[in-house]
Amino acid sequence: SQQGEEDPQALSIQEGENATMNCSYKTSINNLQWYRQNSGRGLVHLILIRSNEREKHSGRLRVTLDTSKKSSSLLITASRAADTASYFCATDGNNLFFGTGTRLTVIP
Amino acid sequence: GAVVSQHPSRVICKSGTSVKIECRSLDFQATTMFWYRQFPKQSLMLMATSNEGSKATYEQGVEKDKFLINHASLTLSTLTVTSAHPEDSSFYICSARWGNTEAFFGQGTRLTVV
Numbered sequence: 001s002q003q004g005e006e007d008p009q010a011l012s013i014q015e016g017e018n019a020t021m022n023c024s025y026k027t028s029i030n031n032l033q034w035y036r037q038n039s040g041r042g043l044v045h046l047i048l049i050r051s052n053e054r055e056k057h058s059g060r061l062r063v064t065l066d067t068s069k070k071s072s073s074l075l076i077t078a079s080r081a082a083d084t085a086s087y088f089c090a091t092d093g094n095n096l097f098f099g100t101g102t103r104l105t106v107i108p
Numbered sequence: 109g110a111v112v113s114q115h116p117s118r119v120i121c122k123s124g125t126s127v128k129i130e131c132r133s134l135d136f137q138a139t140t141m142f143w144y145r146q147f148p149k150q151s152l153m154l155m156a157t158s159n160e161g162s163k164a165t166y167e168q169g170v171e172k173d174k175f176l177i178n179h180a181s182l183t184l185s186t187l188t189v190t191s192a193h194p195e196d197s198s199f200y201i202c203s204a205r206w207g208n209t210e211a212f213f214g215q216g217t218r219l220t221v222v
């Protein structure tokens with residue numbers, strides 16, 4: 001399969017809680033990217049982490065990367081209802097392949 | 109960030125006709141463009157990768173004669189769905205990048221074949 005695996009597939013939390021999504025992949029990468037997609041819309045780039053980086057922050061987002069385990073995680077802190085969306089990791093070798101995605105619902 | 113414009117955003121066509129979708133990088137030159145297909149509530153499946161001036165590389169299972177990709181310039185790639193059928197109805201998304209930098213995505217095209 002060209003896709004990485006993400007878990008959980010769906011996550012429902014209360015506003016203010018933290019949300020953690022995990023991504024595992026199979027091949028070597030140059031970098032790994034996280035994207036957000038609102039229902040039926042295009043993708044919004046959230047953050048890129050390079051293969052020689054272990055952690056990166058952007059606002060309420062924190063991304064980790066463990067190349068030895070071929071895994072990454074996205075943490076959204078202090079979640080808001082507006083964070084409700086699908087989140088995808090994308091592994092970037094020569095091509096850009098997407099994970100299966102996590103559908104996050106933040107309940108006000 | 110950089111802007112990628114995809115057009116049209118929605119198209120309805122009759123079965124048997126062909127549809128062309130354009131993907132333009134507006135403020136940078138795209139050496140590589142990717143075309144994806146997304147079914148409802150599923151992830152993006154990479155269909156093909158195109159490098160400017162060369163033939164597209166198709167992923168396994170994607171019919172190259174049905175999904176014609178042209179990357180004629182550093183700012184434009186097109187996907188033509190030929191002889192469209194209802195099963196081709198889907199959300200198609202392009203992305204573009206320069207070298208190995210981050211990719212920027214178009215807003216997608218929702219194709220409905222009736």
